[in-house]
Amino acid sequence: MSPHLILRIVSKLLIPLIVVFGFYVHFHGDFGPGGGFQAGVIIAVAVILYALIFGMDEARRAVPPVAVRYGAALGVLIYVGTGVLTMFMNGAGEPLNFLDYDALHPDQSHHSGQHYGILLVELGVLTTVTSVMLAIFYAFAGRVPDIKDEDW
Amino acid sequence: MPSDLTQYLDYALIAMLLAVGFAIVRLRNLFAVVMLTGVYSLLSAAWFVSLDAVDVAFTEAAVGAGISTVLMLGAMLLTARESEPAGKKRHWAAFAVVAAAGAALFFAIPDMPVYGDPDSPANSYVGMDYMDRTPNEIAVPNVVTAVLASYRGYDTMGETVVVFSAALGVMLLLGFGTGRREEDEEDEL
Numbered sequence: 001m002s003p004h005l006i007l008r009i010v011s012k013l014l015i016p017l018i019v020v021f022g023f024y025v026h027f028h029g030d031f032g033p034g035g036g037f038q039a040g041v042i043i044a045v046a047v048i049l050y051a052l053i054f055g056m057d058e059a060r061r062a063v064p065p066v067a068v069r070y071g072a073a074l075g076v077l078i079y080v081g082t083g084v085l086t087m088f089m090n091g092a093g094e095p096l097n098f099l100d101y102d103a104l105h106p107d108q109s110h111h112s113g114q115h116y117g118i119l120l121v122e123l124g125v126l127t128t129v130t131s132v133m134l135a136i137f138y139a140f141a142g143r144v145p146d147i148k149d150e151d152w
Numbered sequence: 153m154p155s156d157l158t159q160y161l162d163y164a165l166i167a168m169l170l171a172v173g174f175a176i177v178r179l180r181n182l183f184a185v186v187m188l189t190g191v192y193s194l195l196s197a198a199w200f201v202s203l204d205a206v207d208v209a210f211t212e213a214a215v216g217a218g219i220s221t222v223l224m225l226g227a228m229l230l231t232a233r234e235s236e237p238a239g240k241k242r243h244w245a246a247f248a249v250v251a252a253a254g255a256a257l258f259f260a261i262p263d264m265p266v267y268g269d270p271d272s273p274a275n276s277y278v279g280m281d282y283m284d285r286t287p288n289e290i291a292v293p294n295v296v297t298a299v300l301a302s303y304r305g306y307d308t309m310g311e312t313v314v315v316f317s318a319a320l321g322v323m324l325l326l327g328f329g330t331g332r333r334e335e336d337e338e339d340e341l
Contacts, residue, residue, distance in 0.1 A: 025210075029294065029297050030292045030293065030294055030297055031292075031293050031294060032206075032293075032294060033206040033207045033209075033210045033294070033296070034207070034210055035207075035296075035297055035300065035301070036301075037211065038210050038211055038214050041211075041214040041215055041218060041219055042214055042218075044219065045214070045218045045219060045222075048219075048222050052222075065328050069323070069328065072316050072319050072320075073316065075312060075316070076312055076313055076316050079308075079309050079312050080309065083305070083309070099305040099306065099309070101302060101305075110291060111289065111290055111291040114289075114290045114291060114292060114298075114302055115291075115292065117301075117302065118290075118292065118297060118298075118301040118302055121301050121305065121308065121309070122297075122301055124312060125308065125311075125312050128312050128315055128316055129315055131319070132315050132316060132318060132319035133219055135319040135322065135323060135328075136223060136318075136319060136322045137219075137222065137223065137226065138328070139322050139323055139325075139326035139327060139328065140223060140226035140227060140230075140326065141226050142326075142327065142328075143230060143326065143327075
């Protein structure tokens with residue numbers, strides 16, 4: 001029998017729900033509290049919980065530190081890329097501004113472009129925040145062996 | 153009056169924050185201190201909800217009570233489990249600093265607007281402008297998101313870069329956390 005059986009089973013059930021809740025917070029950020037930053041932290045917490053229960057090696061196998069490093073830069077690229085994209089999507093003919101989301105959708109009366117733009121930049125924030133939180137956690141936790149029961 | 157009831161809830165939450173703060177100062181066991189800072193963040197998040205700042209409360213609960221507690225635990229594992237008792241002289245120096253800072257804060261209280269004041273700086277000027285414009289210009293129900301991601305898109309981009317640079321700094325100082333010791337990497341070279 002492995003130790004902490006209840007902790008393992010409960011967290012196995014909870015971790016997918018935590019990740020789904022993170023995405024809910026991201027996609028619902030236009031309508032309620034939350035957004036990319038909070039969603040990114042929640043998804044990072046799901047991975048950290050996995051690392052605390054199942055050990056650092058398992059967590060590194062699930063989310064490799066290399067992916068975390070690329071993810072941190074990718075999020076910034078998504079954000080800036082959205083801004084550059086709006087500069088080139090000048091449907092009306094006149095040149096548009098950096099991060100002017102109205103260019104992303106032709107429906108100007110309902111401002112659908114704003115919804116797309118906000119979701120896109122928040123996706124960039126989510127990617128960077130999740131990766132950075134995990135990078136910091138890996139950097140700290142990689143220096144000590146796994147937490148033992150005697151440590152408390 | 154419902155507003156009176158929430159007022160007492162605020163008092164209760166602030167009293168609990170004070171109690172947790174004193175407990176953090178008094179305790180020597182660092183594990184308990186780290187856990188209590190998480191409790192402190194959770195209590196302040198509850199207080200922010202009571203003040204109708206749900207977005208701030210959400211961030212405080214996720215970052216303060218969630219990530220920070222875990223990172224502080226990770227940092228604590230690198231040091232001792234108990235803090236050393238400080239000398240009496242340092243007690244008085246610390247008390248003098250705290251008393252001076254507290255006196256300055258009390259001195260500043262009369263300059264602050266009354267809670268819920270409709271003419272306070274936060275409730276006039278640009279803040280109300282965002283409230284008026286968002287339904288027509290952005291068409292997003294959550295004004296906080298509209299300000300954060302659209303009106304202040306440049307600022308949020310800067311913040312994303314700041315978060316990225318924070319990770320860069322930690323990785324340069326502590327390594328990538330790949331689980332390999334430095335000696336192993338030297339062997340490979």
